[in-house]
Amino acid sequence: MTDQMPDATQPSPLPITESFAEASPANPHWQLFGGGEFDGKCLQLRTAGTSSNEVPGTAFLDQRFSPSQGLIIDFDYATTTEPDVGEGFGLYLINGDHTTEPGSAEGLGYASSYATPIVPGVTAGWIGIGFGNSSRFTGNPSISLRGAGDLTSGFATLSRSSVSDGFNATWEEGAHIQVLLIDGRLSVRRSSTAKPEGEGLLDIDFSELPDEFAMPETLKLGLAAVGGPCQIRNLEVAAVEQPRITVEQQVIGRWEQTYPDNAKGHVVSYTLTLAAREERVVWWQISFDVPPGTRVNPQQTQWYQVIRDGLEGTVVIASPDDKHTIDPNEPLPVGLQLLYPSQAAAGDGTLRNLHATEVAHP
Structure with a gap:
C-alpha cells in the first residue's frame, strides 16, 4: 500500500499536524517565500531581499480546511531580535477558495504597506494575528489583530494590546501559542515552561463586527516573520471538540x-x-x-x-x-x-x- 498525496482541491481533514522536524513537511502543499526554509529541525522564517524590496519569510499551506466545528491552532516557537531588523512573526487565515503570495513586510506578511508605492497584502485575507517585538505591524511589543483585506484594500486594525515582555524566546523556555476560534469568538493564549497555565493575549467577539468579517466556509493558513530568525515546531490545526x-x-x-x-x-x-x-x-x-x-x-x-x-x-x-x-x-x-x-x-x-x-x- 502506497501513501497518497493530499489533493489540494479537496478540503484537508483535520487535524493537520506538522512537526517540521524533517527536511520535508508531511503535507506537500506548503509553499515557501522569502527566507522560509525547512531545515530538518524546524520551520525557519526570516526576511529576504533588500530594505526596499523586503519579502517576509513565509510558509503558506495551499490546501483549504473547514472551520465549521471551530478551530484550535497550536505551535511552539523560538525567536530572537537581531539589531534593527527583528520585528516579530504572524499567523494569518485567508478565504480557502483563493491562493496568495506574501503580504508586505510592513504588514508582517499579511497586510498591505502604508508607504507609497503600496506593497500589496495577501489575496482574500480574513484575519492576521501579529506577534510583535518592535514591529511596523503592531507598534512596540504587542499583539494585534488585522481584519479582512485583499491586496491593497482593507486590513483594518481590529485590536491591539501591549505585551510588555514581547515575544523573544529560546527553545529552552518552551514558548507556545494557542489560537482558539469557536462560536464567533477568537482568543489567543501564550504559555511557557515557566507559566504552563498560560496567559490570555487577545479575546474578540466577531459577532459584533460588520458582515465583511464573516468567517469563510473554508480557510487556508500562513505563517510569516519579518527580520528573524523565527522558528516554528509542532504545528497543529484541529477541530474543536465539544467540551464535557x-x-x-x-x-x-x-x-x-x-x-x-x-x-x-x-x-x-x-x-x-x-x-x-x-x-x-x-x-x-x-x-x-x-x-x-x-x-x-x-x-x-x-x-x-x-x-x-x-x-x-x-x-x-x-x-x-x-x-x-x-x-x-x-x-x-x-x-x-x-x-x-x-x-x-x-x-x-x-x-x-x-x-x-x-x-x-x-
Whole structure:
C-alpha cells in the first residue's frame, strides 16, 4: 500500500499536524517565500531581499480546511531580535477558495504597506494575528489583530494590546501559542515552561463586527516573520471538540470595599454556573484572565480551591473533593468575589477567556 498525496482541491481533514522536524513537511502543499526554509529541525522564517524590496519569510499551506466545528491552532516557537531588523512573526487565515503570495513586510506578511508605492497584502485575507517585538505591524511589543483585506484594500486594525515582555524566546523556555476560534469568538493564549497555565493575549467577539468579517466556509493558513530568525515546531490545526462541561457567568452585585487596609477596592460578585453535557464530571477547574492588580477577594469564604488568586493575571479555581460534582441537568453554581483596584478596572465585570475543563484526579 502506497501513501497518497493530499489533493489540494479537496478540503484537508483535520487535524493537520506538522512537526517540521524533517527536511520535508508531511503535507506537500506548503509553499515557501522569502527566507522560509525547512531545515530538518524546524520551520525557519526570516526576511529576504533588500530594505526596499523586503519579502517576509513565509510558509503558506495551499490546501483549504473547514472551520465549521471551530478551530484550535497550536505551535511552539523560538525567536530572537537581531539589531534593527527583528520585528516579530504572524499567523494569518485567508478565504480557502483563493491562493496568495506574501503580504508586505510592513504588514508582517499579511497586510498591505502604508508607504507609497503600496506593497500589496495577501489575496482574500480574513484575519492576521501579529506577534510583535518592535514591529511596523503592531507598534512596540504587542499583539494585534488585522481584519479582512485583499491586496491593497482593507486590513483594518481590529485590536491591539501591549505585551510588555514581547515575544523573544529560546527553545529552552518552551514558548507556545494557542489560537482558539469557536462560536464567533477568537482568543489567543501564550504559555511557557515557566507559566504552563498560560496567559490570555487577545479575546474578540466577531459577532459584533460588520458582515465583511464573516468567517469563510473554508480557510487556508500562513505563517510569516519579518527580520528573524523565527522558528516554528509542532504545528497543529484541529477541530474543536465539544467540551464535557461549560461555564456561564453572571454578575450579581458590586460594591466598594473600604476595610481592611490591605483589601480595599471595588468588589464584583459573580455566580459561575457549571453544566455537564452528558456524564457526571467530578474533578474540574475554572480559569479566566483579570486586569493588573485584581485578585480573589481575601474577605470572602469559599468551598473550592483557589489555585491562582489573580495577582499574576489569571485566576484558577478548582473542585476541592469528589463531592462537588457536576451532573447532567443539575448545574453547579460557584460563588466568587473579585477585588479590583478600582471601578474603572472592573469595567462591566465581564470575565475574559473564561474556561472550564475536566481534570484528572489531583
